[in-house]
Amino acid sequence: METVQSITILDKVFSDIYQIKKYCSKILAEAKIDERLSPENETFILEVYKNYHPKGSNIGKQCKGIFVRQPENTTIRVFSMLYKNGMEFVTSIKKCFQTELSYISDVFRGEIHPEMTRFKKKQERADGTFICALSGKVLSWQDAQVDHFGKMEFKDIVAAFIKDNEPGAVKINEKGRRQFIDREYAEDFIEFHNSKVQLRILDIKINRNIKYRKLKELNKLVMSLRRR
Known part of the structure; x- marks a missing residue:
């Protein structure tokens, strides 16, 4: 229930x-x-x-x-x-x-999780590996992450959507995941998200650091991964 x-x-x-x-x-x-x-x-x-x-x-x-x-x-x-x-x-x-957008983003992220999984599967090569869009490194399923990039990152898409569409109540589904009670609202977000998004596969190490490092530091990380 x-x-x-x-x-x-x-x-x-x-x-x-x-x-x-x-x-x-x-x-x-x-x-x-x-x-x-x-x-x-x-x-x-x-x-x-x-x-x-x-x-x-x-x-x-x-x-x-x-x-x-x-x-x-x-x-x-x-x-x-x-x-x-x-x-x-x-x-x-x-x-x-300050955690509010993070909390709401987690709910939105859960709503688009199937979309992300479908994208990831499409990028999977015949041998079950992936290629990092920045370093060119060959990745396993565990080390490959789907990343939002371009003009609008995920947080920007969420912020743009909730500007005119106030989030409603959240429930816990049978799988223990948070989701919006109003399923039409969730579907509207998925459609909005898909119209704005640009996705790529990144090495998990790069994806974790990209939000916290300056571009110069990130470039150093990419170069070190290329030399491995």
Whole structure:
């Protein structure tokens, strides 16, 4: 049986992290500038920071209260934590959701997984090996990865799609994989993805480094692989 995945924070249940972000934004928008949050909202925001902020529970350990501030000459609202030592620390709620696109991307990636597998199988040579598009190295199935490249990488395709198509609720299917409940929404994404995508086969070592290395460093890696 398929079950809808949910996230519970205190007494509130959310379909996914995207809905948690919306609720935090609602608290921020409805609060009065320079006033302290209600005890309920304060506890909720602290729990969000505890579970999702990169610094975890450390960020609110000595917190005495949370206020909403508006930096001078801006229309931006931010949460500001007042600590027991009298210092006030402006915190970015966005940092709690830097994983949001990653989380949603994982769901989208799962939806297009069959497409990626089909592409990979088409690139497989008669002897069961693959050729890395950058290094020219012969790869096994395990060492060959499908990579998005060109004008739009996978994250760009996802960002472009959700700009006009807000992600809906996610469920866990019978295989234990996350997928969108609205299957028409998923199919629309697959069609959008296929209209924008450029794919290639890369050595897993290059693919893992390409996101973190500068082009010069990547070129060195490619050359070292060619010399093997």
